[in-house]
Amino acid sequence: MTKNEALFENKIVADRDSGFANMTRRKFLNFAGASTGLVLLAACSKNDNNGVDLGSGDTGILNYAYALEQLEAAFYIQVVNSFYTGISADERSLLTDIRDHEVAHREFFKAALGGSAIQALEVDFSSINFADRTSVLGTAKAFEDLGVSAYNGAGPLLQSAAFLTLAGKIVSVEARHAALIRDRISNGSFVAGDVVDLTTGLEKSRTPAQVLGIAGTYIKTQINASNLPS
Amino acid sequence: MNLQNIIKEIETVDPEFHERVSPRREAIKNMTGFGKKLALGALPLAMGSLFTKAYGQTQPTAINDVLNFALTLEYLEAEFYTRGVAAHGAALAGTPAIGALTTIRNDENNHVNFLKSVLAAAAVAKPNFDFTAKGTFPDPFNTANYAVFLALAQAFEDTGVRAYKGQAPFLMSNKTVLEAALNIHSVEARHASHIRQMRKANGDTTLKPWITGNNRGAIPAAAQAVYNGEELETQATVKLSGMVVDGITLSAAAVTEAFDEPLSYKDALDIAKLFIA
Numbered sequence: 001m002t003k004n005e006a007l008f009e010n011k012i013v014a015d016r017d018s019g020f021a022n023m024t025r026r027k028f029l030n031f032a033g034a035s036t037g038l039v040l041l042a043a044c045s046k047n048d049n050n051g052v053d054l055g056s057g058d059t060g061i062l063n064y065a066y067a068l069e070q071l072e073a074a075f076y077i078q079v080v081n082s083f084y085t086g087i088s089a090d091e092r093s094l095l096t097d098i099r100d101h102e103v104a105h106r107e108f109f110k111a112a113l114g115g116s117a118i119q120a121l122e123v124d125f126s127s128i129n130f131a132d133r134t135s136v137l138g139t140a141k142a143f144e145d146l147g148v149s150a151y152n153g154a155g156p157l158l159q160s161a162a163f164l165t166l167a168g169k170i171v172s173v174e175a176r177h178a179a180l181i182r183d184r185i186s187n188g189s190f191v192a193g194d195v196v197d198l199t200t201g202l203e204k205s206r207t208p209a210q211v212l213g214i215a216g217t218y219i220k221t222q223i224n225a226s227n228l229p230s
Numbered sequence: 231m232n233l234q235n236i237i238k239e240i241e242t243v244d245p246e247f248h249e250r251v252s253p254r255r256e257a258i259k260n261m262t263g264f265g266k267k268l269a270l271g272a273l274p275l276a277m278g279s280l281f282t283k284a285y286g287q288t289q290p291t292a293i294n295d296v297l298n299f300a301l302t303l304e305y306l307e308a309e310f311y312t313r314g315v316a317a318h319g320a321a322l323a324g325t326p327a328i329g330a331l332t333t334i335r336n337d338e339n340n341h342v343n344f345l346k347s348v349l350a351a352a353a354v355a356k357p358n359f360d361f362t363a364k365g366t367f368p369d370p371f372n373t374a375n376y377a378v379f380l381a382l383a384q385a386f387e388d389t390g391v392r393a394y395k396g397q398a399p400f401l402m403s404n405k406t407v408l409e410a411a412l413n414i415h416s417v418e419a420r421h422a423s424h425i426r427q428m429r430k431a432n433g434d435t436t437l438k439p440w441i442t443g444n445n446r447g448a449i450p451a452a453a454q455a456v457y458n459g460e461e462l463e464t465q466a467t468v469k470l471s472g473m474v475v476d477g478i479t480l481s482a483a484a485v486t487e488a489f490d491e492p493l494s495y496k497d498a499l500d501i502a503k504l505f506i507a
Contacts, residue, residue, distance in 0.1 A: 077476060077478075094438075094439075097438065097440070097484060097487065099478070100478065100480060100481070100484035100485075100487075100488070101440070101484060101487055101488035102488075103475060103476065103478055103480065104470050104473075104480050104484060104485050104488040104489075105488060107468075107470060107473055107475055107480070108465050108466075108468050108470060111468040112465075112466055112468055148416045151412070151416075152409065152412040152413050152415075152416055153409070155398065155408060155409065155412045156402075156405035156406075156408045156409045156412075158402075161399035161402060162466070164398055164399055164402065165395065165398065165399060165492055166465065166466060168394075168395040168398050168412070168415065168490075168492065169395065169465070169489040169490055169491060169492070170488070170489060171412070171415070171416055171419075172391045172395065172415060172416060172418075172419035172422075172490040173419075173440055173487070173488055173489065173490055174416075175416040175417075175419035175420050175423065176419050176420070176422060176423040176439045176440045176490075177423075177439075177440075178420065178423075179419070179420035179421075179423035179424050179427075179439065180423050180427065180439045183423075183424060183427060187326050188326050188329050188330050188333065190330070190333075190420045190421070190423065190424040191333060191334075191337060191417055191420050191421070191424075196337070196417055196420075198336070198340075199340065200340050200341075200343075200344045201336070201337040201338070201339075201340030201341045201344060201414065201417055202344065202410060202413035202414055202417065203412075203413040203414075203416045203417050203420075204413070205409060205412070205413055
């Protein structure tokens with residue numbers, strides 16, 4: 001494998017602590033980087049200490065999903081362990097449900113992958129204010145929308161129909177979460193134009209490169225996705 | 231009419247009949263206990279769909295046939311919301327509810343147009359729909375029946391989610407089409423979540439944006455087929471309910487909520503056919 005080949009190390013950490021508001025700019029930087037090579041860093045094999053290798057083929061895609069579920073589960077566990085100030089009983093209940101769903105997803109992938117599963121990832125939530133509803137729901141929205149777009153983009157990369165069905169079982173629940181969180185932030189935004197193409201009614205899916213570029217802000221462990229199918 | 235005898239007769243000429251319709255067998259037995267209305271009025275319909283199910287419905291494998299199935303479901307949703315927005319718009323004027331229903335209406339019509347554009351000359355025509363399912367439900371477009379409209383909306387969205395999921399494996403030979411179908415699938419799930427929130431606000435106070443077990447909530451029993459099979463606690467041999475991790479015990483409810491199950495072509499079509507005139 002050559003250097004600069006499909007690497008998503010996402011080392012854009014300089015402004016990590018400036019928070020969620022910069023998501024859009026980061027996203028742009030990642031897209032720009034992906035097309036110009038500006039932020040692609042060199043690395044290639046497992047031996048380079050360049051992070052956790054997701055692997056190849058269907059295993060790689062499942063590990064990719066497992067990584068995202070780890071991120072979501074860790075986030076909601078912390079949300080529920082220290083609910084934001086003034087939370088309603090209703091949102092307490094809904095967020096606890098979502099935590100349990102994400103933990104179930106994570107544990108499913110861990111068990112299904114068995115010896116091929118990647119290690120537990122170290123997360124970085126320093127940009128999130130868990131005491132603040134706006135910060136928590138804003139992050140939840142970002143994670144849920146990201147998850148939906150990731151599963152949709154990865155589905156066609158799977159070879160196994162059984163795995164495709166399993167991914168499908170999960171992605172629609174992520175979409176239910178996403179719609180709820182969005183409506184709690186702004187009622188009626190469940191299919192707004194930032195996530196759905198309003199001329200076709202289709203969700204906007206993302207490639208693993210795009211997804212990991214965004215998720216990388218919240219994951220300390222370096223992830224090597226260079227062996228994923230494309 | 232003696233249903234049990236009819237079935238016996240069919241079995242003598244077609245020994246495999248029972249096997250093909252066995253999930254429905256219990257339903258037939260139970261029909262004798264149903265109310266007058268269903269026994270007298272809906273029985274021919276029920277038998278009709280039963281026979282079509284046994285003999286006429288097989289999972290299509292050609293991409294266009296799968297897409298035409300999806301198009302049929304989208305026709306149903308698009309017409310349902312188009313008529314619903316027209317019927318309930320005045321009473322709901324200025325509310326978030328009509329805004330959301332209009333948004334969903336637009337998405338469903340966009341899905342119809344998208345699938346028609348992909349299928350071009352191969353697209354099936356829109357069937358005529360009967361949203362009372364031949365009198366099973368009150369007219370959802372009567373302004374007095376807004377709650378019925380929302381209940382059917384929930385059933386259609388949850389059916390759509392499950393039906394697309396069931397068809398995805400049959401689109402794997404064309405990655406572009408598969409990705410488009412997945413991108414519709416998740417939008418249906420977003421709709422389902424929102425409609426469920428609307429129904430919660432409208433009085434079904436325990437309803438969640440996700441499906442718990444095979445519970446249909448406070449929607450009519452005739453819609454139970456939409457939720458059957460959603461109660462799985464084990465995924466690909468991994469038993470998730472009862473698992474204890476990070477100090478969290480995963481309940482059966484949470485585990486069933488965490489995974490939406492696919493509907494087979496036959497089961498999804500049987501639901502849709504109830505509403506085809």
